[in-house]
Amino acid sequence: MDVTPPSTSLSTTARTRLGRLRERARLDRTALYEVLDAGMICHLGVIVDGAPTVIPTGYGRIGDTLFVHGSTANRGLRAAAGAEICVTVTHLDGVVLARSIFHHSMNYRSAVVYGRSRVVDDPGEKIDALRAISERLAPGQWDVARPPNRKELAATTVVAVPLGEASVKVRQGPPGDEDADYALDVWAGVLPVRQIFGEAVPDPLLRAGIPVPPHVARRWGTP
């Protein structure tokens, strides 16, 4: 795939330049936004005491900045503050069943973001970041739920990483088998995988007479 104009292209560094399977790479910023904006959790990679640590957590995006948050007491997040981090978002779209074991694969969309993080200290930016994180997981809730108070804000660390160095990979479609294997009497194709929402389950402690709000109810059944 050709590199799109500089204004929308992602930097290509040694670690984001795909050595293999170049056809899976997407080099435009729009593809990065699409992968990030379709997810609810990321996997945050940090080095803790010299060892890699991978933590699932929520995230949000504002423009070309990615935010992750967590308790100020969280070891991984403490290690992430001001450090080189990696944030990966993956969507599994299908199991690719080939005629050979070797060519079994997955259909997926993934974004891997690398960068040095900074702790978000500015109160305005922190609120904006928390809103972005909240809206990613639970769109519409920011407008109806009680906002964070001073104590809650103090108990929450938000770190930001620029969307400067990232790699986006997308694999879709049928298996690619060896020529000779197409003659085999083996079924091949794709088993699609989707993430869906179930029907909202009210908190047993919910006060009577509060219906499921439309912004929650309408997610039911959607991917």
Next chain:
Amino acid sequence: MDVTPPSTSLSTTARTRLGRLRERARLDRTALYEVLDAGMICHLGVIVDGAPTVIPTGYGRIGDTLFVHGSTANRGLRAAAGAEICVTVTHLDGVVLARSIFHHSMNYRSAVVYGRSRVVDDPGEKIDALRAISERLAPGQWDVARPPNRKELAATTVVAVPLGEASVKVRQGPPGDEDADYALDVWAGVLPVRQIFGEAVPDPLLRAGIPVPPHVARRWGTP
């Protein structure tokens, strides 16, 4: 939660001892197996050129050994060979909608495995590992697809990590709000999230007359 007998308990080290939210920790080995055996992809954390890198990839388990594999040309996998790695498997089970933004959360099951990896060189163990990885993603396919040949095996690196140091976290159930917030006129509850399989899509190049095999067809609609 009490620690189960030593034979089935997970080691508790500084990084697997939960500082917060201890009630989310599961310390028995069965819980670890359950989380690992319910997934299709893991996020592999490695240090590449001094920076953390998180790669989504397939995995498999045999007893107390976890295997991940990839192309011998894959930078991340090369860095993982013989190094300290972290393998995280996460299942998102629900969006937890609270009366306050702060108490929004996710229902999830996650396993984080830490350890020094070793490259699997023994041909028998390598085949066993590849079978375990294949069966995790595509159960039943190992028995019907063409097995890996010598060239394919040489192009594949498998690394093993012992299930010695791991942390399992599970959060399920309704939100936990601040006492005062239960009086708010805000709906609260859980929006369940599930991963399902769609209907199998045959390869356009599939030879005529090969039906979807039962071991593939029966996954349709299942989580």
